[in-house]
Amino acid sequence: MFTTGDTTRFENGYYQILGRTNIDIIKTGGYKVSALEIETHLLGHEEIKECVVxxxxxxxWGQKVAAVVVAKEGKEIILSKLRDWSKERMAPYAIPTVLKVVEKLPKNTMGKVNKKELVSQLFPESAH
Known part of the structure; x- marks a missing residue:
């Protein structure tokens, strides 16, 4: 198997390339939002140790922005306060509307989070 990151459709004996499949681009309300850009902003929050968007x-909206965060020791992160903090730092459509606080992010041997697996584990009702 050769993975390219493209979405394809096989029809009438031919493959049609429909475009890039990228979990780091969130399409919400007609906007294309970079999950990596939102993560960068959230990592600037004094109570967030790690995060994935x-x-x-x-x-x-097509998609909603969800943040999975690890709080710094002894800190508590609440969605309403995070949204207020975010209003000064990012566009309104990029502000997370879903927050899940976890003790640690599951990482592979390369130290990366598999976002598709994370969604299926933490948001099973949303997994495709």
């Missing part, structure tokens, strides 16, 4: 299916 993913898009979850949303009937109205």
């Amino acid at each position: 993913v898009g979850l299916p949303d009937i109205t």
